Amino acid sequence: MAGKEHFERLQALIDLEREAEKQENLRELRKFPVSQRESRGKTVTGLIAEAISGGMGGLTMITLSRAPKGEELAPFHAMNAGDNVLLTLSPGNEFLTVEGTLYKVDEYRVTVAMTRAAPEEPIRGHCQIDLLGSDATYQRMRKALITVSESKRSRLGALREIFLGEQQPERVRAPKVIWFNRALNEYQQSAVKASLAAQDVALVHGPPGTGKTTVLVEIIRQHVARGERVLATAPSNIAVDNILEKLLGTGLRVTRLGHPARTLESLRHGNLAAQIEEDPAYEEVQELDAYRERLIHRKSRHGRGIQQLGHEERQLREREVGKLWRQARDLESEIAR
Template sequence: MAIDIPTFASTQLHLLEHELAIELQEISNEVSNNTPKSLSRAGLAIMNLTPVSQRTGLGGKTIVEMIPDTATGNEGEIPANGMRVGDIVALAEQPVGNARKSEVRDLEQKGVKGILVKITKTRLALALEDDRGDNTEALLSGQQRRLWIIKLADEVTHKRMKIVMERLGRMPERDYSNLMRVLFGLDSLSPVHYLDDDLDWIDERLNNSQKEAVRFALGSPTAALIHGPPGTGKTHTLIELILQMLKRQKRVLVCGPSNISVDNIVERLVPHKIPLVRLGHPARLLPSVLNNSLDVLTQSSEAAEIVRDVRKEIDCKQASIRKTKSGKERRQIYADIKELRKEYIQREKKIVKNLFRGCKVVLATLHGAGSYNMRDELFDAVIIDEASQALEAQCWVPLIGAQKVILAGDHLQLPPTIKSLNSKSKMRGTTTDRQLGIMKGISLETTLFSRLLELYGSQIKRMLTTQYRMNEKIMRFPSDELYESKLVAATAVKGHTLASLPYGVRETEDTIEPLIYFDTQGGDFPEKNEEENTFEYNSKNQNNDKRSKRVLTGESKSNEMEAALVKFHIQNLVDAGVKPEDITVITPYNAQLSLMTRTFKETFPGIELGSVDGFQGREKEAIILSLVRSNPKRELGFLSDKRRLNVAMTRPRRSLTVIGDSETLRYVETIFSS
């Protein structure tokens, strides 16, 4: 069914606005309702910082390095925290210990936004935004008391989605591209023009379903979907597709919803020695791809000399700021820096344009494709990996001017995470909704990948069917339940178990069986609500501030007896010779995750612990799944979502152990019925 583009755009804008409002409200509540120390204990802030140096980064941004103030008794070390490189933060003057909450909010609003580009035990670095006002000057002049950083919502991504949806909504119908008309069902799919069967394959090891997917994507005039179930070599297939496009003199933009999804492709393209550039802040990229990043390439190119002298002059002037006490002199230095920065940016733009001109493959996150460096860049095709984990509005950032798109993903795994309840529920088409131009049946969880499948069915997709990860017995349930029994285990993995690991593992009941189920029915393994089981981010800090504890976990579930059973099973595997680094414990609930971390992380330091949602896209030799839920009402919560169960069950290579109550989790019985 055709979709009205302006109505679609207004629906997306409404949902995105609500989603951002929820995110901002969460952050605001955390800052407003907690003391600075509580925020620090929850991992959402780092206190007692002092700036030690400044330099100029890509785009003329100021990079400021900070260290802990040794006078605070931290021995020069940054306290435990939940900050990660790439986080958006506010740098502000730190409130005094007895500051009222309103004062904390005021100080935070006077701060400067930035991106965390480095964090170690003893120092961190921020790339500040282009705010060159009095706030920045005051913060970096060394005249303030200690500084702190507070984690913020990522408004940049929302802003780019909003811009592209507004553009889509305003666009007159005469300007719709052929691709746009197909993606919204205004025109039908054009027939696939298959190339010769005897393609000159770059990788001859591709299986038949992978080769068919590449042929299909090459021959599709406007849009194609590659459905890649777990372990079927989706990324491997995309590399072949990109290389085949380059052989045909095509220019390709490759995107993904996350930095890791893009970096995985960069890592596999680099050995082929093709001219490529990876857009994105260096702080957010894997170390292995940095040499291909725009930042490094602009600094190492032959033309880079024309910006080095300006960068050096900016850095010298920034260093001189701290040496003067005169406000008039400082203001003049900042004015000089502002002019130098303009010159720096102009020179840098020329280098970037020349770099782009020589690159046939450009790689970026979906929102990164909307950066100013990408303006006026044209591509023959856009490839989006992990498309089923991306918001549709994100996908339109690179697609609004595109001619052709190939989406790769798996709609039967978890969709993008949505915080706003209204965004998750289908719109009811109330009078207010109609006045706003809201479509029925559309939510932020409706991805472009799944929408196109519903619109065109099997004619728009090809599915990869040979999987190279799981023992056949582990594969059987997801294959039969979700993938129409089409998955086939490759010979190399079909029968592998923990006992067949190459480093010598003893044969025991736990190492020769690929599927193990501990049934906890009977009521002796009851779940607990999070309120009964709160925890702090940093367990070394003992206090009774429940509000700060709940900042991290929220409402969740735990199960102490299941945690004990997990520990027992890990011990059996380790005693049999399985290396701890080959074992991962996953659970759907954060409270259970924190409980298990406290319970046995010290006993088994090599064991990885994680959430089901966070482990999507990864694999381990042995996976232990703690399902937690056990209650007389048989309430499942979000465990009723088969996509979450699918993700959990398809992470292991050789061994899957499930711990759960079959009376509560009736569907678990079907997995092990054989």
């Protein structure tokens, strides 16, 4: 396999970066008071250990929850499955802090997976969870590295050989170009042509502010004019917004993917989420979501909330809530198509 060491090195660098992020989060933990961290969703206190069990692969799974206190944001609003957390258990007087990974996250309940045995004593009293960092990005990078390095007779495998310099990229004769942007200088024009001639990869590089994004926009427009759909990516949200801003001015049909909160406010109408919301069918999604919300907060006949319901009744309610959530998301996917 080509470039094995190359991929191993990248993997090691990713691990280093992840560890550095964790250390940074630990430093932050010590710097800010609990109340402040709690208001930002970085810490949840007052948790009761509901259940503890040996899970898959030698992991211990512990489920913790807290009764709703009428707070505006549910305690776990800023945490996601896969995130690294610090779990502080206080069984009796023995104080125990362990690292774990969020396995399942609901509004008032989480399940944490930890790589050590459960404490012998039952866990009494209040526990606390502190967010150490999101693992999602690292998992995604790791998975991508493995996919690329292990890919064999596929397009991806061929591109890997090219990027590692083991194969030459192919190019055809540059087509005749009718320019959208007639202000491009000769270097920019030749960069666009090189890209259109490239069958595998083209690289345009230049000092800051020399017109690279302007070239990229012309390249995208040329491909669209040839009936193609284009996926444009960039290494940061702001860089994506940069391209988006220029593309929105061209009249092309553009959709920005990614979390709306990470898109510049002025460009949010270009976001997929915003485009879905404009669809007439979106009203039904909103109705499903509103109904689900009401179901979550509806009290039983005895005035009890979902947390205090009997096991069976709660399972029933949770299943219904889950079904509504699924329906709403399915409908969204349908609109997105």
